[in-house]
Amino acid sequence: MKSIKEDMMEDIKNTCLTVSFELKRHFRMKRMIISFLLAIGLPLIFYIVPLIWASFPDTAEGFATLNLSFVNLLIIISGSLFAGDAVVGEFEEKTGLLLFSTPQRHSTIFVGKYIGALLPTLVVVSIYYLTTSIEIIGIYGVEGITLEYFKSFFIALVYTTSAVSLIFFFSSILKRKITSTLLGFFSLLMILPIIENVLQFLVEVEPWYILTYSAGLITNVFVGTTPIGGGPGGQMGQFSPDFYSGLTVMVAYTLILFFLAVFIASKRRME
């Protein structure tokens, strides 16, 4: 009989093994290179286009707000690429018949798969912010990188973990890779934002519990939390997420969906 410590160490080793296997998988399937190219290419567009055809915004905050409004899209694309098939793929392609019959706790495999999907997505977001920060320094000087910029980066990382958790959750409950990937992608890109807008503009209720509403903080940190005027009803955005409550919602999504996904995936059987 092994001690609890030895048992835990073995589980950690198994998780690390799965993480490295997942990273290799993403690399081999060219997901890494696609995401990394997007992470460098998207901010470059916001630099090159104004440089040639227009002019840069007056302030670093303006440039950052414009540039970082697309980091959300990058998170959704990368998260869907890395987490969409993480669990369901093993069942659909029947590779689980090889993997799940090995002497490992199934939960350690799925934790490894989650980290294996999360890590590259976080790296992709970091590359995006790094590229943008180089551009800001190039245009506005080092003073262009403000505390709000780091806050935005931090929120983007937290939002990434919650987005990956959501897509990973879909991957653990659905039967097809394509369904899980598309549902994850469109939930974050369209479905949740539609619900958020319906609640905001038609029901006039603050959708603080909708994940994508909290993701608005990524760019809102630059303009403050006051409502922005304009829009069809006289106001474009009636509500704006609060920094701490937004953060709490994202952390809650991350933890609840992660634990649910691992639990469901571990109970799921190759029947």
Next chain:
Amino acid sequence: MKDCIIRTENLVKKFGSITALDDVSFEIKKGEVVGYLGPNGAGKTTTIKILTNLIEPTTGRACINGIDVNKRPKEALKDVGSLIGVPGVYGYLTPEEVLTYFGKVYRMPKKQIEQRVDKVLDMVNLSDWKYTKIESFSTGMERRLAIGKSIFHEPSILILDEPVLGLDPEGIREIRELIKSFQDKDVTVLLSSHLLDEVSKVCDSVIFLYDGKIIEKDSVERIDQIMKQYRLIEVEFLEDLAEEDLDKLKNIPGIDEVEKINHSKVRMIKKEEDPSSTAEILIKVIREGYKVVSYSPIKSNLEDFYVSLVGERGDAK
């Protein structure tokens, strides 16, 4: 009890209203090669999935080396090599990468992994494909790699579900030889198959499963007797047969026994079950100068056999 390596106790598995396994209990002792036979849908794969922690039984338990597989899979499965159903094999990797990964999962030292990769790929005839991505492999090659994965960490227990499925005759022969070689190494093998002939060639004993229940446990010698009914051919000749004709027919390669039914009709038992030997025997009989009026391999099938076993069991009760 001490020597018992694989044990199932009153296994019941239900999928909704369907009972896939109904009170299945058996024991396999150290070094035994046991066939797990049954027609498609009998519950063979379900049993094997329970034994490898892919599914959990509704009631009952499955133990390996006395450890409950579903409760303590890490301990129970560490010395088990398994091949279940038709697994997918990570197409974007090479055989070397797949085997190395599973070697790490089984905590094999790096040096041993390197040595075993070459040896196992050689055993399953994939040495030339060591660095080729699996996505370009045929079904048979994928199957051989999956078999390679199951024996990679040199387990003392092997659980194989239809291992020759999808292989060509040459591949079948190679895998058969591989399984036979485990008998000398004291490896305990549970081999599931729906092919009586296949099992009779490599196993010491056989467990028959039908409709989720074990209907018979028997030695392979009795299986060989049973197998004869699957190798029968009835032949009618134009002319009457003399005693020396029967001896002549018996000496034709591929024929095991010849029995006279009437003056011009015989029943022959082939040595091999495969259909190609049936055709070869006909050619040889004609070459011997016999005029054949009719040539009919008797089409009794496994399903008939299982039904007859169930019937016998019912009668006995």
